Amino acid sequence: xxxxxxxxxxxxKTRGQQVTLRCSPISGHKSVSWYQQVLGQGPQxxxxxxxxxxxxxxxxPDRFSxxxxxxxxxxxxxxxxxxxxxxxxxxxxxxxxVDTEAFFGxxxxxxxV
Amino acid sequence: xxxxxxxxSQVPVFEEAPVELRCNYSSSVSVYLFWYVQYPNQGLQLLLxxxxxxxxxxxxNGFEAEFNKSQTSFHLRKPSVHISDTAEYFCAVSVTAAGNxxxxxxxxRVLVKP
Numbered sequence: 416x417x418x419x420x421x422x423x424x425x426x427x428k429t430r431g432q433q434v435t436l437r438c439s440p441i442s443g444h445k446s447v448s449w450y451q452q453v454l455g456q457g458p459q460x461x462x463x464x465x466x467x468x469x470x471x472x473x474x475x476p477d478r479f480s481x482x483x484x485x486x487x488x489x490x491x492x493x494x495x496x497x498x499x500x501x502x503x504x505x506x507x508x509x510x511x512x513v514d515t516e517a518f519f520g521x522x523x524x525x526x527x528v
Numbered sequence: 529x530x531x532x533x534x535x536x537s538q539v540p541v542f543e544e545a546p547v548e549l550r551c552n553y554s555s556s557v558s559v560y561l562f563w564y565v566q567y568p569n570q571g572l573q574l575l576l577x578x579x580x581x582x583x584x585x586x587x588x589n590g591f592e593a594e595f596n597k598s599q600t601s602f603h604l605r606k607p608s609v610h611i612s613d614t615a616e617y618f619c620a621v622s623v624t625a626a627g628n629x630x631x632x633x634x635x636x637r638v639l640v641k642p
Contacts, residue, residue: 419571448628448629456635457633457635458630463628505572516574519564521569
């Protein structure tokens with residue numbers, strides 16, 4: 416079975432540009448969460464979506480937005496990129512029920528120059 | 529709000545020696561506790577989690593952790609490490625049992641030496 420897949424794996428953007436990251440959850444999973452992991456730090460929660468609705472938002476500026484599609488895949492958008500947005504962006508999917516776990520993808524490495 | 533502190537940023541250890549990674553948390557509400565491992569250039573993999581019941585939790589790859597409510601700690605242990613255990617380990621808490629909105633610690637890098 417395919418795990419959580421994220422695309423692209425790496426990309427380089429210039430300050431001020433916009434970027435879209437994509438995530439396909441494990442088949443049957445309806446919950447998708449996004450995390451930002453800056454080099455040398457632990458991941459920080461950005462968003463959770465369940466059944467296409469936002470269920471949680473971390474402490475990130477409005478430049479960050481996301482959505483979930485009817486097939487439960489998700490996109491994370493970041494506008495007006497800053498150097499500090501350089502990080503590994505992780506997507507996790509799950510059932511959102513009790514006694515389940517969140518499965519993580521390998522991430523998208525974003526470098527802002 | 530919740531916070532997680534991993535007291536050691538790096539832990540060097542010899543192969544076949546025991547290792548303990550320390551984790552303390554702070555929360556105004558009840559939380560569930562998790563340990564994740566991250567191998568180089570990979571995502572996170574769940575090692576174990578504490579939801580309720582026995583305070584000693586056994587996970588994959590021979591790891592175990594003990595929940596101590598009075599000390600708000602959830603330390604991870606392995607009695608004998610292998611070279612393949614070289615990785616970064618993250619302690620995390622969540623207000624949901626499914627761990628959909630995790631608050632992570634800063635991580636502990638374990639380097640296993642031959």
